[in-house]
Amino acid sequence: MTAAAPTAAAVPGRRGAKNTRRKVLFVFGAALAVVLGLAVIAIALAKPEPDEPQCPPEDAVCGQPPRNDAPPLVSGILWRSASTGVQMEYYPRLWKVVEQDDTNLKLSLSIPGRSDIDLFLWVRAAPAGPKLPGELAEQRVSDLREDILGLEEDTDPKHALLGPSIGYVDADVGAAYAGATDTPQGPGKPVSVLLMAATDGRASVVVSAASTFSDRHIFGLADSLLNTLRWPSQPVPR
Amino acid sequence: MTSEAPRTTISCPDCGFEVPALPYCVRCGEWLADDLASHPTARRGFGAAPNESRFAPKLSTLFPQLPRNEMDTFQLALGAGVLVLLALSIGRLFPLALVAAAVLTPLLLILYLWEVDLYEDEPLNVLGLTIAWGAVAGVAMGFLSKAVVDVDAGFVAERTGTTVVLLGLVLPLVSVALMLAGPLVLLPYRKFNDVLDGATFGAAAAVTFVGAELLTHASAYLAGGLRPVGLIVPWTLRVVALGIVIPVLAAGAVGGAAGSLWLRYRAPARDRRALGLLGNPAVAVPLAGALLVAGAFVQLYTREWLQLALLAVIALAALLWLRNVIDVGLRQESAEIEIGPPVACANCGKDTPRHTFCASCGVSLQALPKSTRPPRRPGPAPPEAA
Numbered sequence: 027m028t029a030a031a032p033t034a035a036a037v038p039g040r041r042g043a044k045n046t047r048r049k050v051l052f053v054f055g056a057a058l059a060v061v062l063g064l065a066v067i068a069i070a071l072a073k074p075e076p077d078e079p080q081c082p083p084e085d086a087v088c089g090q091p092p093r094n095d096a097p098p099l100v101s102g103i104l105w106r107s108a109s110t111g112v113q114m115e116y117y118p119r120l121w122k123v124v125e126q127d128d129t130n131l132k133l134s135l136s137i138p139g140r141s142d143i144d145l146f147l148w149v150r151a152a153p154a155g156p157k158l159p160g161e162l163a164e165q166r167v168s169d170l171r172e173d174i175l176g177l178e179e180d181t182d183p184k185h186a187l188l189g190p191s192i193g194y195v196d197a198d199v200g201a202a203y204a205g206a207t208d209t210p211q212g213p214g215k216p217v218s219v220l221l222m223a224a225t226d227g228r229a230s231v232v233v234s235a236a237s238t239f240s241d242r243h244i245f246g247l248a249d250s251l252l253n254t255l256r257w258p259s260q261p262v263p264r
Numbered sequence: 265m266t267s268e269a270p271r272t273t274i275s276c277p278d279c280g281f282e283v284p285a286l287p288y289c290v291r292c293g294e295w296l297a298d299d300l301a302s303h304p305t306a307r308r309g310f311g312a313a314p315n316e317s318r319f320a321p322k323l324s325t326l327f328p329q330l331p332r333n334e335m336d337t338f339q340l341a342l343g344a345g346v347l348v349l350l351a352l353s354i355g356r357l358f359p360l361a362l363v364a365a366a367v368l369t370p371l372l373l374i375l376y377l378w379e380v381d382l383y384e385d386e387p388l389n390v391l392g393l394t395i396a397w398g399a400v401a402g403v404a405m406g407f408l409s410k411a412v413v414d415v416d417a418g419f420v421a422e423r424t425g426t427t428v429v430l431l432g433l434v435l436p437l438v439s440v441a442l443m444l445a446g447p448l449v450l451l452p453y454r455k456f457n458d459v460l461d462g463a464t465f466g467a468a469a470a471v472t473f474v475g476a477e478l479l480t481h482a483s484a485y486l487a488g489g490l491r492p493v494g495l496i497v498p499w500t501l502r503v504v505a506l507g508i509v510i511p512v513l514a515a516g517a518v519g520g521a522a523g524s525l526w527l528r529y530r531a532p533a534r535d536r537r538a539l540g541l542l543g544n545p546a547v548a549v550p551l552a553g554a555l556l557v558a559g560a561f562v563q564l565y566t567r568e569w570l571q572l573a574l575l576a577v578i579a580l581a582a583l584l585w586l587r588n589v590i591d592v593g594l595r596q597e598s599a600e601i602e603i604g605p606p607v608a609c610a611n612c613g614k615d616t617p618r619h620t621f622c623a624s625c626g627v628s629l630q631a632l633p634k635s636t637r638p639p640r641r642p643g644p645a646p647p648e649a650a
Contacts, residue, residue, distance in 0.1 A: 046379065069360070069489065074488070213485050214410075
């Protein structure tokens with residue numbers, strides 16, 4: 027085995043490893059810091075104005091009974107859970123059925139010409155015995171986390187769910203949550219979720235309403251819909 | 265090679281050429297010593313890093329032209345970048361973590377191209393049709409995906425067949441076509457006729473595309489403030505996937521497909537079948553699409569740890585493919601090149617006859633700027649671009 031001739035040519039374009047290391051790390055760190063700094067400024071500038079709460083958190087009366095300024099449902103379509111006795115009406119011009127069976131009703135708000143407004147309502151009824159409202163609510167959060175990235179309870183007082191009730195029965199569980207839509211192309215819009223669970227002693231119901239619309243008044247439409255829910259212990263209107 | 269009979273040349277058992285009797289073949293990088301046990305991997309290593317196996321999907325796959333001592337620097341930078349991602353996620357600064365995830369890999373790749381100085385005489389063409397093209401096409405794809413599929417609460421409620429087909433199949437396939445389109449413009453140029461060039465161009469365009477698409481697609485979320493409500497663990501896992509795993513997947517798949525195109529249309533005829541079916545563009549390009557589609561479906565139907573694990577498996581497969589494309593590419597020119605005068609290896613610093621691989625450490629000498637490479641033997645060459 028022989029060594030190559032000792033008169034080696036200098037390799038063009040190469041620098042000392044130590045200097046190169048410092049330079050690469052410096053440029054990398056500086057570039058990352060600049061990008062993150064610009065991102066902080068851009069995000070701060072783009073942040074929306076904080077929304078005003080519908081009711082001051084210290085006002086216990088405000089919010090009870092639930093505000094209802096949506097048009098009344100006159101001749102809605104009736105969904106009835108035979109196994110639990112729970113029933114609810116929805117207006118087909120506003121609500122599109124996504125899925126329904128004996129215990130579940132999934133509705134999506136569909137306003138012609140307003141594709142920017144979205145609201146998804148998911149009602150589940152169960153016999154009161156086996157499932158407590160709290161358990162139903164936990165299960166619902168778990169289900170929603172399959173589709174909403176990082177879904178977590180939103181404890182901001184401005185987003186508090188005041189006087190939660192389903193079909194005029196006070197809810198045992200009522201909370202606001204927030205997360206983000208997620209696709210293979212990356213996370214998308216922030217999602218707001220309101221979740222309630224209640225029981226009348228004969229049936230338990232859990233309801234979630236999710237929307238990416240920036241104006242939280244949109245949840246008023248879900249509220250008015252839930253006022254049509256009838257429990258098995260309540261008289262059924264003609 | 266035997267110690268009792270010193271020889272100046274030896275017939276390489278791999279490429280068959282008569283080469284200097286040194287530890288590594290200067291033409292193909294084969295380990296020439298008899299005692300294979302003393303070889304770092306006990307078999308022929310990866311052309312760009314002979315101390316590593318060809319079947320170990322390591323960082324040298326993405327930065328094949330880096331000398332070993334500079335690889336540490338990039339590993340350090342990548343590690344620091346990952347720590348930044350984790351710190352931002354754990355600090356609940358999810359929008360900033362998304363921005364860091366989008367720029368981390370492209371930034372490292374730009375630094376790499378700058379550091380190896382490989383395209384010093386054509387920086388605008390190369391950077392324009394790889395990095396800049398990837399960024400512009402990624403932004404366009406981000407807007408297109410938002411326009412085609414309005415992902416709102418309805419997406420939470422109902423994943424229709426149409427939505428799934430668009431998000432999981434159509435958009436990833438269009439993305440592959442866009443990622444390849446920029447680098448393909450460079451295919452006819454004779455000065456970019458190495459398989460390694462194609463693989464580098466494809467990988468560079470892919471990572472910038474993915475980063476730009478992520479930033480564009482997430483713009484609605486970024487506008488929501490610095491510390492939105494969210495669980496730390498799901499966000500951290502997602503950010504790691506978006507910042508590391510998916511760019512690696514895209515770089516492996518698109519780099520492999522681009523390398524196969526270069527292998528088919530720019531490599532010497534005898535090398536065109538060196539990779540078998542994986543080197544055939546008719547198979548390689550659809551395979552790249554299939555890898556990205558698989559990644560998209562994993563993201564549609566799995567969450568958190570399972571999603572990260574499955575994406576990592578796909579990304580490793582893509583990286584392995586790219587590694588073998590590069591390995592073939594690094595050896596392809598050897599038969600056409602005369603053994604030149606000694607040069608100092610940029611990796612180990614020892615003198616080596618100027619050719620394709622360092623005779624002392626076995627690293628590919630392709631990190632040299634093209635103007636310093638030994639000339640090819642005269643012979644038929646693919647047509648030059650108009």
